[in-house]
Amino acid sequence: xxxxxxxxxxxxxxxxxxxxxxxxxxxxxxxxxxxxxxxxxxxxxxxxxxxxxxxxxxxxxxxxxxxxxxxxxxxxxxxxxxxxxxxxxxxxxxxxxxxxxxxxxxxxxxxxxxxxxxxxxxxxxxxxxxxxxxxxxxxxxxxxxxxxxxxxxxxxxxxxxxxxxxxxxxxxxxxxxxxxxxxxxxxxxxxxxxxxxxxxxxxxxxxxxxxxxxxxxxxxxxxxxxxxxxxxxxxxxxxxxxxxxxxxxxxxxxxxxxxxxxxxxxxxxxxxxxxxxxxxxxxxxxxxxxxxxxxxxxxxxxxxxxxxxxxxxxxxxxxxxxxxxxxxxxxxxxxxxxxxxxxxxxxxxxxxxxxxxxxxxxxxxxxxxxxxxxxxxxxx
Amino acid sequence: xxxxxxxxxxxxxxxxxxxxxxxxxxxxxxxxxxxxxxxxxxxxxxxxxxxxxxxxxxxxxxxxxxxxxxxxxxxxxxxxxxxxxxxxxxxxxxxxxxxxxxxxxxxxxxxxxxxxxxxxxxxxxxxxxxxxxxxxxxxxxxxxxxxxxxxxxxxxxxxxxxxxxxxxxxxxxxxxxxxxxxxxxxxxxxxxxxxxxxxxxxxxxxxxxxxxxxxxxxxxxxxxxxxxxxxxxxxxxxxxxxxxxxxxxxxxxxx
Numbered sequence: 001x002x003x004x005x006x007x008x009x010x011x012x013x014x015x016x017x018x019x020x021x022x023x024x025x026x027x028x029x030x031x032x033x034x035x036x037x038x039x040x041x042x043x044x045x046x047x048x049x050x051x052x053x054x055x056x057x058x059x060x061x062x063x064x065x066x067x068x069x070x071x072x073x074x075x076x077x078x079x080x081x082x083x084x085x086x087x088x089x090x091x092x093x094x095x096x097x098x099x100x101x102x103x104x105x106x107x108x109x110x111x112x113x114x115x116x117x118x119x120x121x122x123x124x125x126x127x128x129x130x131x132x133x134x135x136x137x138x139x140x141x142x143x144x145x146x147x148x149x150x151x152x153x154x155x156x157x158x159x160x161x162x163x164x165x166x167x168x169x170x171x172x173x174x175x176x177x178x179x180x181x182x183x184x185x186x187x188x189x190x191x192x193x194x195x196x197x198x199x200x201x202x203x204x205x206x207x208x209x210x211x212x213x214x215x216x217x218x219x220x221x222x223x224x225x226x227x228x229x230x231x232x233x234x235x236x237x238x239x240x241x242x243x244x245x246x247x248x249x250x251x252x253x254x255x256x257x258x259x260x261x262x263x264x265x266x267x268x269x270x271x272x273x274x275x276x277x278x279x280x281x282x283x284x285x286x287x288x289x290x291x292x293x294x295x296x297x298x299x300x301x302x303x304x305x306x307x308x309x310x311x312x313x314x315x316x317x318x319x320x321x322x323x324x325x326x327x328x329x330x331x332x333x334x335x336x337x338x339x340x341x342x343x344x345x346x347x348x349x350x351x352x353x354x355x356x357x358x359x360x361x362x363x364x365x366x367x368x369x370x371x372x373x374x375x376x377x378x379x380x
Numbered sequence: 381x382x383x384x385x386x387x388x389x390x391x392x393x394x395x396x397x398x399x400x401x402x403x404x405x406x407x408x409x410x411x412x413x414x415x416x417x418x419x420x421x422x423x424x425x426x427x428x429x430x431x432x433x434x435x436x437x438x439x440x441x442x443x444x445x446x447x448x449x450x451x452x453x454x455x456x457x458x459x460x461x462x463x464x465x466x467x468x469x470x471x472x473x474x475x476x477x478x479x480x481x482x483x484x485x486x487x488x489x490x491x492x493x494x495x496x497x498x499x500x501x502x503x504x505x506x507x508x509x510x511x512x513x514x515x516x517x518x519x520x521x522x523x524x525x526x527x528x529x530x531x532x533x534x535x536x537x538x539x540x541x542x543x544x545x546x547x548x549x550x551x552x553x554x555x556x557x558x559x560x561x562x563x564x565x566x567x568x569x570x571x572x573x574x575x576x577x578x579x580x581x582x583x584x585x586x587x588x589x590x591x592x593x594x595x596x597x598x599x600x601x602x603x604x605x606x607x608x609x610x611x612x613x614x615x616x617x618x619x620x621x622x623x624x625x626x627x628x629x630x631x632x633x634x635x
Contacts, residue, residue: 033464034460034463034464036459036460060463060464062459062460062463064456064459064489065485065486065489066485068453068456069453069456069459069485069486069489070456072449072450072453072456072457072460072486073456073457073459073460073463074460075457075460076428076447076449076456076457076458076459076460076461076462076464077460077461077463077464078460079447079461080426080460080461080462080464080465080468081464081465082460082464084460084464098450099450099453102449102450223465224426224445224447224461224465224468225423225424225426225445225465225467225468226423227423228445229390229443229444229445229446230445230446230447231390231439231440231446231448232446232447232448233439233440233446233448234448234449234450235448241440242392242440243440
């Protein structure tokens with residue numbers, strides 16, 4: 001799929017920003033010109049920055065009456081041609097699930113940033129957690145795919161939000177950025193460039209918007225007002241959008257294509273990062289903020305002579321099965337630290353059948369390197 | 381539908397799904413006639429609907445861009461599309477349950493913001509598609525599949541609700557007043573701001589069958605008898621107004 005390079009509107013160079021602010025800039029750089037949202041700790045600063053920046057770049061900002069209205073208007077705007085986004089946290093993410101399923105089934109590009117906090121429920125609003133990972137994949141009813149990325153720094157809040165837009169457009173699928181309070185509120189240096197590479201949705205006048213024979217399984221997407229007489233519906237539909245609510249073949253075909261569309265393209269979508277895996281006997285598999293403290297732990301123990309490495313998951317969904325299988329294949333043990341109760345550890349076990357040792361912490365705080373080091377020393 | 385109106389129907393669509401005696405077919409024809417009489421550009425129209433029988437009026441029948449959304453969320457989807465592309469003429473066609481029950485919050489906020497949306501609320505006072513459950517607009521005492529002893533609660537006065545919330549064009553008609561209805565829809569299409577037209581539409585299958593009127597023509601006759609225009613109502617006594625439904629344009633202000 002062709003891409004193009006666009007100039008960014010933000011001054012080039014190093015900026016000292018919080019993750020939330022950086023994510024807003026990444027969205028603007030990607031071409032996001034519609035934001036609808038609802039305030040929720042710890043994501044509100046992202047929305048507040050979008051309110052200011054969208055006015056500056058001639059986009060549309062709306063604070064809606066609730067999260068459901070927010071994601072719904074994002075989808076409406078996307079079909080009107082916008083690169084559109086919303087941001088929220090756990091409770092709002094829960095409210096949005098029906099609409100996320102709608103976006104997946106109608107193949108609507110959109111970006112949702114979940115700045116996760118300690119749950120379940122209202123939980124600890126100002127504290128950190130990673131409890132929404134499974135929900136990101138399975139939150140709505142039925143079988144569908146989404147893309148979920150996991151940033152670990154303010155830099156990645158920018159880079160991965162930009163990437164989320166690009167993947168969302170390329171594959172006509174909701175793309176989620178699974179951030180958390182730690183990375184959202186952390187202020188650190190990050191670098192912006194003068195130009196960024198962006199992808200846009202496929203266009204084809206008169207093409208079928210909900211079916212394709214193309215290899216990548218991604219149909220073209222017209223928008224309202226182009227005279228294409230779009231038939232967008234959340235009911236099972238054929239290639240032109242006509243409801244097929246009694247046709248077993250049509251339902252099987254559509255459900256399969258929207259799943260295969262993502263699974264078949266995993267090589268393009270999935271990103272991971274390796275540290276010292278070549279000769280490791282113990283591998284830590286981590287993501288998001290926890291990967292930072294994991295990397296510190298791994299580096300410290302390497303200095304002490306332990307043969308230990310880190311596989312960092314930058315993509316959570318589709319799950320990086322291949323990378324996990326490769327990393328976990330030869331080793332004695334795999335350690336998965338996370339701020340939830342084995343949400344990713346379970347997927348690791350499915351992928352590599354290795355001896356997985358979870359390090360779970362659900363106390364609203366980030367996992368200290370010492371906690372991880374202690375576990376690793378015991379195993380080593 | 382007469383030949384002249386065929387161009388407004390999507391090619392490939394042959395039948396409507398509505399029950400015999402449903403009022404939605406009349407409403408559908410009224411909307412298209414209003415569009416035709418104004419010579420609106422169908423390429424610039426966007427029809428948004430939720431879930432329910434009325435939501436099937438534009439989708440798939442209308443030969444233009446249609447967005448069939450989730451239950452109650454039509455106004456939120458429509459808001460996004462309209463705000464991003466203000467050149468679109470956005471009409472929302474949905475039912476009373478979809479717009480005022482599950483969608484109630486989006487209804488009052490869209491009205492409050494006075495966003496330029498043309499909202500046609502087909503009110504059959506019941507949840508028809510799912511089998512006749514009670515709605516926020518079901519008359520007190522009416523029998524439904526979930527209120528066998530009669531609805532204990534009073535219904536919304538939708539027009540008052542939407543007016544109080546901030547709408548700038550509010551009207552109420554019945555499918556038995558097609559000329560007035562078409563004129564009102566035309567007004568709404570040209571109005572800049574939040575327009576809301578409540579359209580009483582009989583549901584003999586779910587409402588009528590449980591509440592006295594077994595035959596569709598009985599429900600139509602009831603509506604003809606009960607609906608009186610605003611001007612007429614002003615000349616009647618309270619006694620004479622008993623059992624009458626006042627229709628007309630209740631609010632019309634510039635944006």
